[in-house]
Amino acid sequence: DNPKPPKDEL
Amino acid sequence: MNIFRLAGDMTHLASVLVLLLKIHTIKSCAGISLKTQELYALVFATRYLDLFTDYISLYNTLMKLIFLVSSFSIVWYIRHHKIVRRSYDKDQDTFRHYFLVLPCFLLALVINEKFTVKEIMWTFSLYLEAVAILPQLVLLQRTRNIDNLTGQYVFLLGAYRSLYILNWIYRYFTEPHYVHWITWISGLVQTLLYADFFYYYFQSWKNNVKLELPA
Numbered sequence A: 001d002n003p004k005p006p007k008d009e010l
Numbered sequence B: 001m002n003i004f005r006l007a008g009d010m011t012h013l014a015s016v017l018v019l020l021l022k023i024h025t026i027k028s029c030a031g032i033s034l035k036t037q038e039l040y041a042l043v044f045a046t047r048y049l050d051l052f053t054d055y056i057s058l059y060n061t062l063m064k065l066i067f068l069v070s071s072f073s074i075v076w077y078i079r080h081h082k083i084v085r086r087s088y089d090k091d092q093d094t095f096r097h098y099f100l101v102l103p104c105f106l107l108a109l110v111i112n113e114k115f116t117v118k119e120i121m122w123t124f125s126l127y128l129e130a131v132a133i134l135p136q137l138v139l140l141q142r143t144r145n146i147d148n149l150t151g152q153y154v155f156l157l158g159a160y161r162s163l164y165i166l167n168w169i170y171r172y173f174t175e176p177h178y179v180h181w182i183t184w185i186s187g188l189v190q191t192l193l194y195a196d197f198f199y200y201y202f203q204s205w206k207n208n209v210k211l212e213l214p215a
Helices: B003-026 B034-051 B058-080 B097-110 B117-131 B134-143 B148-174 B181-193 B195-206
Strands: none
Touching: B003 B058, B003 B148, B034 B058, B034 B097, B034 B117, B034 B134, B097 B117, B117 B181, B134 B148, B134 B195, B148 B181, B148 B195, B181 B195
16 A cells, blocks of 8 residues: 655645 | 755745735735635635644745745735725725635535545645636736736746646656645646736736736
8 A cells, every 4th residue: 555645745 | 855846835935925025015905816815815724734733844834834924914914904905906806705715615525535624625725726816817807907016926926836847747756656636636727827827927028018918
């Protein structure tokens, strides 16, 4: 299962 | 963080500063759509709910706070500042918020990554940001005559969107599992809305004449 990248954009 | 993302954030920040500068020094908000500014305040308020739940970096937190504070200050200035509010052209800025807010909210309820309050609010903010510029573009079209600062404000916003697209392309090829359909499609729609404005902006810049939109 692919881990979701954190929402680091603004 | 890549160069496109940083440049995108900086042009976004510059757009807000140009607007605040105009309002603060000239004490005028002529040509600025309050509707668009209120929508942006709503965009940031619903997107940055994660300020309470996640910590990403000091940069991230600071930028979020800056966008929140600046967007609400701009709305406050236009609505309540005793001099600035007189320059607000209420009769031209007639776009209805709910025409944009309601469809975006319904769409966020249907198309989202996860059915949770935070996730739906985040998705709603993306959809709303995509179309929040519309009242501003309609106002520009109506008044046609655009002062330099207002033109630069919209130009910087468009530049910010274009740089974010380059940032996504870069991240897609350099980071594993970097796929964000909702962000990409709404971001693309948002950037396309500026295409028309960009065309006239560059024309006026190339010919060194004042920016004027066709009726």
